[in-house]
Amino acid sequence: MKRIFPPYTYGPGPRAGCWWDDTIAAPDWPVYGGGTDVDVAIVGGGFTGLSAAYHLATTGASVAVLEAQSPGWGASGRNGGFCCLGGAKLSPASMKRTYGSSDTAVYQAAESAAIDLVAELLDRLDIDADIHSKGETELAHSPRAMAALRKEAEAMSLAGETPDLIEKADLDQAGFGGPFLGALTRPEGFGLNPRKYLFGLSNAAQTAGAEVYQQTEVQRIARRDGRFALETSFGQLTASKVVVATNGYSSEDLPKWLAGRYLPAQSTVLVTRPLTDDELAAQGWTSDQMAFDTRNLLHYFRLMPDRRFLFGMRGGLMSSPSAEHAARKRTRADFDKMFPAWRAVPSTHTWSGMVCLARNRVPFVGPVPEQPGVFAGLAFHGNGVAMGSYSGRLLADLAMEAIPDLPYPSQMRQPMARFPLGRARRVIMPALYGALKLGDL
Numbered sequence: 001m002k003r004i005f006p007p008y009t010y011g012p013g014p015r016a017g018c019w020w021d022d023t024i025a026a027p028d029w030p031v032y033g034g035g036t037d038v039d040v041a042i043v044g045g046g047f048t049g050l051s052a053a054y055h056l057a058t059t060g061a062s063v064a065v066l067e068a069q070s071p072g073w074g075a076s077g078r079n080g081g082f083c084c085l086g087g088a089k090l091s092p093a094s095m096k097r098t099y100g101s102s103d104t105a106v107y108q109a110a111e112s113a114a115i116d117l118v119a120e121l122l123d124r125l126d127i128d129a130d131i132h133s134k135g136e137t138e139l140a141h142s143p144r145a146m147a148a149l150r151k152e153a154e155a156m157s158l159a160g161e162t163p164d165l166i167e168k169a170d171l172d173q174a175g176f177g178g179p180f181l182g183a184l185t186r187p188e189g190f191g192l193n194p195r196k197y198l199f200g201l202s203n204a205a206q207t208a209g210a211e212v213y214q215q216t217e218v219q220r221i222a223r224r225d226g227r228f229a230l231e232t233s234f235g236q237l238t239a240s241k242v243v244v245a246t247n248g249y250s251s252e253d254l255p256k257w258l259a260g261r262y263l264p265a266q267s268t269v270l271v272t273r274p275l276t277d278d279e280l281a282a283q284g285w286t287s288d289q290m291a292f293d294t295r296n297l298l299h300y301f302r303l304m305p306d307r308r309f310l311f312g313m314r315g316g317l318m319s320s321p322s323a324e325h326a327a328r329k330r331t332r333a334d335f336d337k338m339f340p341a342w343r344a345v346p347s348t349h350t351w352s353g354m355v356c357l358a359r360n361r362v363p364f365v366g367p368v369p370e371q372p373g374v375f376a377g378l379a380f381h382g383n384g385v386a387m388g389s390y391s392g393r394l395l396a397d398l399a400m401e402a403i404p405d406l407p408y409p410s411q412m413r414q415p416m417a418r419f420p421l422g423r424a425r426r427v428i429m430p431a432l433y434g435a436l437k438l439g440d441l
């Protein structure tokens with residue numbers, strides 16, 4: 001496997017200390033034993049792969065999911081649990097400029113449908129994922145950002161919606177104590193325990209007939225007699241179709257078309273011990289809304305149902321034990337700065353993982369060019385709880401040659417463009433982060 005980060009990224013180091021591991025035991029997916037032939041083989045056992053598997057299996061297709069590591073190892077088992085709007089890293093205004101108003105409206109409909117899909121799956125599959133929060137609250141970090149939130153609230157009013165805009169003077173009363181200048185709550189989305197959701201989804205996929213394997217890395221996909229032969233660490237699997245769902249853990253050669261077209265980036269999360277009522281009151285943060293700030297390089301945070309506080313932000317640019325240590329320290333320093341009353345509260349858990357960017361800053365879901373029968377879905381720009389699940393459902397439709405009955409935005413069908421600099425493309429990140437940071441001043 002040709003990958004663009006060092007082996008440390010793909011080992012146990014970054015995910016060591018993940019809080020979700022303490023909340024639910026991993027299911028015992030078998031290791032692949034060889035000799036299987038299926039309609040659809042899925043590479044990657046995160047939200048995208050398992051949602052595709054579940055939706056395919058419910059149509060009666062035979063499906064096998066091949067996951068290189070343990071259950072929940074990828075981003076899906078170690079994220080912040082914000083089931084929220086997003087997936088693209090374009091503002092609505094930039095998306096309209098690039099793709100026009102009507103395609104932007106379809107994308108926005110897909111974002112909402114993605115959240116609805118997760119809510120429906122949790123309900124239909126009876127998955128208890130510790131959900132909380134009525135929509136998501138954005139907190140202004142600067143006067144300019146607050147002016148933009150006010151403008152958005154005005155636009156919401158004109159569109160007949162009832163915006164929930166909070167001015168600075170009322171933030172404490174609403175339980176949002178911190179260095180913020182105001183807030184806007186959008187009604188879509190909720191917080192969840194991602195590992196409980198993921199394992200609920202894998203159980204449902206297996207119950208519907210999907211085979212789900214762990215510790216089974218796909219090393220090569222070859223076309224043979226009109227079918228696909230997937231070489232794994234434990235023998236070959238043959239399939240009529242292949243779905244690649246490897247997101248931030250993708251490689252340059254699986255399939256070869258992906259080379260240079262995705263850019264993994266790190267995100268780091270900490271979780272505190274449960275906060276007491278006095279500690280919550282001292283900081284003035286008592287809301288159970290999931291929230292983020294208006295920075296380009298944003299912070300995301302939420303008080304979870306068990307009163308632990310989760311706080312996340314972008315990770316480092318390098319991946320090594322010392323870079324990981326530095327990213328964790330920076331995350332704690334930002335947390336201390338934003339929530340000073342909790343400086344003495346230990347963060348019992350800290351970890352990191354890889355998100356995935358595309359050059360056009362929109363997720364890709366579609367056929368892999370010039371490889372009929374191979375499909376891929378990736379690049380959720382750090383917002384793949386809802387959009388990855390949704391993409392899995394779209395991929396299931398595409399693999400079955402069915403026309404998706406949910407919005408399938410044209411932007412997401414455009415084949416991914418290459419980043420400049422090929423395998424060295426990570427070197428554009430410092431300049432990118434620098435520019436984004438300047439915009440935050």
Ligand SMILES: Cc1cc2nc3c(=O)[nH]c(=O)nc-3n(C[C@H](O)[C@H](O)[C@H](O)COP(=O)(O)OP(=O)(O)OC[C@H]3O[C@@H](n4cnc5c(N)ncnc54)[C@H](O)[C@@H]3O)c2cc1C
Nearest residue numbers: 044046047048068074075076079080082218353383384385
């Ligand atoms: C720290 C962090 C916080 C985040 N917070 C949020 C959040 O709050 N809300 C949100 O919406 N999104 C969040 N995200 C992003 C979200 O987690 C991802 O977008 C989403 O989980 C992607 O799902 P996936 O199934 O596409 O990929 P993943 O879950 O990353 O799964 C890909 C899998 O593919 C496997 N794989 C790779 N190559 C092979 C191979 N050759 N053979 C077999 N298997 C292979 C990997 O082992 C991996 O398990 C966060 C991400 C991180 C890292």
